[in-house]
Amino acid sequence: GAGVSQSPSNKVTEKGKDVELRCDPISGHTALYWYRQSLGQGLEFLIYFQGNSAPDKSGLPSDRFSAERTGGSVSTLTIQRTQQEDSAVYLCASSLQEGGEQYFGPGTRLTVT
């Protein structure tokens, strides 16, 4: 079946602009995660959605970052007033249930110039 999809695959934006990154999880997966990975670094947890529960936003680095998940499926990560340090690969993952095996999308490479 179809895996996790993310769009766009690459995004170049100017400093100060807002960007939206999209994640479409595997059908039926109730949990959805966003991570950030800078070059040569590990995964940095950003936010986690589980079903209809309030999301775990503990990893969001600043109030410029927000995310929503509509209808328990597609999720959008929004970064406002982008900064150069926001440049990274943004990865989305989904799992069938809370705490289960996570399956990652191909990521969105964000470059802020």
Place this chain on the structure above:
Amino acid sequence: QKEVEQNSGPLSVPEGAIASLNCTYSDRGSQSFFWYRQYSGKSPELIMSIYSNGDKEDGRFTAQLNKASQYVSLLIRDSQPSDSATYLCAALRRKTSYDKVIFGPGTSLSVIP
């Protein structure tokens, strides 16, 4: 102390040898553990999950779990150059409000032909 720790490497092994990747975790209540492989420029892909003490084998891969020592390992037999990648260990941390998978920083493996 990080919740999930791994030796960052790089770990170099000759082709055909056994590669041993180690991981320790701090939350004694963790019940589920996962190993992911990440090729350079790609997103992580799940290799194995393990939930019970002992060994779990899947092809050339064997995961080992010792909850008393809070230790998880991944053995790769007959290592191939195509196994060269970063290997991420993850542990499920259970909390009263939600469960959360915590990733280690990863170990870089290089298999030398």
